[in-house]
Amino acid sequence: MKHLKQIDLIPLFQGLSREQHQELARITVEQEYDRGQTIFSEGDEASGFYVVVSGLIKIYKLSPDGKEQILHLFGPGEPFAEVAVFAGSSFPAHALALKKSRVFFFPRDLFAKLLADPSMSMNMLASLSLRLKHFASMIEALSLKEVPGRLASYLLYLNSSQDDSGLLQLNIAKTQLASLLGTMPETLSRILARMHKQEMIRLEGANIRIMDQPTLEKLASGENRLE
């Protein structure tokens, strides 16, 4: 039961009985990936799903000419590729470790039995529903907002999810941020420079400080445009 303590901490498994946690620990397969290592590729046969223990995993799509769109970044405690358990037998996107990461893998067949417990399936349903809402926002952003608006949304999201020192840590390379926002590094760089020039943000190395939150919010909502 060497994984039991870590399983206790995974939000997806909250509300489950001690026995359920033990059963999960029993079927857990621990894996480790180096920075830059691929976990699976789109189309690979999928035999289970994952939970991040430590590190950072990116889920992304690739176009034939190599352009990438990040669908999601997952950190400690977050599950990914659950879809593989319930629909189809192949992964619908690529997964790669952005940092040295440890993950738990749960084989589908063994995990499926645990879904008989209503707490387990309700947790899963809630998790997938949140994922759906996130995707809906992403589609809205890609289709209805320009890059400055998407960037503003992301900065405000970071601001709300990190401590309120006002200093935002990106945690990812700007190239990766560009890919998350559905644009190119050059475009991102230019827009950051413009936001800086207009004193909406301050660029402090790899960190960003929000200087004018109201204006960023107007950008994020699409109410204003960046001049």
Added chain:
Amino acid sequence: MKHLKQIDLIPLFQGLSREQHQELARITVEQEYDRGQTIFSEGDEASGFYVVVSGLIKIYKLSPDGKEQILHLFGPGEPFAEVAVFAGSSFPAHALALKKSRVFFFPRDLFAKLLADPSMSMNMLASLSLRLKHFASMIEALSLKEVPGRLASYLLYLNSSQDDSGLLQLNIAKTQLASLLGTMPETLSRILARMHKQEMIRLEGANIRIMDQPTLEKLASGENRLE
């Protein structure tokens, strides 16, 4: 039990016991909407989810200046707004009837009890998973493909889901198709004209005939560009 027969036909409820179907029929609220009528708006308090009995429902997002992005079109047998049951208490998008439609509404509290049945929750999980895959494709398309590629994908999808007479029925106005593809009616019109000129498709009123499927497939995959 006046809705029992229709409930039998809903894919989401396949594999359930007779008693479960009866229980579903008992809590079903039937509603009817005229063409153009709003079913709910983004942010409205959500107290349950829906299944389309007949007609066509569009789920969409709106930008402040009125531009719309369709997230999904749902026809007979398809559930929508399930997310409202599992995450949050407000609808994350708008819903409107594109045709005169009948829907079944299932109140969350009453429905929640039925989720104790593993068949029910597994069906739901499968349904949400498919929805996630669809959204992932949509994000990929919006971010990595140009409009001709997205249109080609849609035409090929129609071709695979309709009879193989080769004649595609759009079933929706071109304005709506533009909104589904994340573009403007003018752009769609121009691209259809170009595809026609290059003899990839033939325009027959509200219908479209595919003339050169291989070329469309290259467009859809991003391998080729439209000249």
Added chain:
DNA sequence: CGAATCCTTGAGTTCCCTCAAGAGAAGTGG
């Protein structure tokens, strides 16, 4: 300290959006 990667800035191009106006289709009422 050197190699590799990441980031920034510039110049040019392209796709698509906006604005505008006319043609076509569909629904309404006399």
Added chain:
DNA sequence: CCACTTCTCTTGAGGGAACTCAAGGATTCG
């Protein structure tokens, strides 16, 4: 059944946001 309104669709002209290509500067890492 035909005029009427209304909505949808098409085509044109112009402009703008973001992409591509290119090169120099900054950072990171071994």
